[in-house]
Amino acid sequence: MKAGDKLLKQLGNLKNMDVTSGLEVGMEIIKEDAVNRAPVDTGALAGSGNVITNGVNNVEIEFDVPYARYVEYGTAKMQAQPFLRPAMLWVKCL
Numbered sequence: 001m002k003a004g005d006k007l008l009k010q011l012g013n014l015k016n017m018d019v020t021s022g023l024e025v026g027m028e029i030i031k032e033d034a035v036n037r038a039p040v041d042t043g044a045l046a047g048s049g050n051v052i053t054n055g056v057n058n059v060e061i062e063f064d065v066p067y068a069r070y071v072e073y074g075t076a077k078m079q080a081q082p083f084l085r086p087a088m089l090w091v092k093c094l
Helices: 003-014 020-037 068-073 084-093
Strands: 049-053 059-063
Antiparallel strands (some): 049 059
C-alpha cells in the first residue's frame, strides 16, 4: 500500500467519528454570543436560546420564541436585527 493510499484510508475513517460533544461545546459558545447580541425588550428572545442534539454529529441552535426569525431577518415593516448570524461569523473568524 502506498503512503497516499494509507492516508486516504485514515481520512476515510474520520467520517465515522462521533464528535457530538465537541459540536455541543462549539454551539454553546455560538449560542451565548447570539444571546449577548440579541436585542432586548422583554428578554424573552435572549432567554429562549437552546442547543439541541438530534443524534450523532447533529447539533443545532434554536431560539424558540415565535418571532425570533423576524428579528433575525426582518420583515417588510421591520428592519432586521441579526443576532445569530453575526455570532456564527464571529466564531468562524476565531
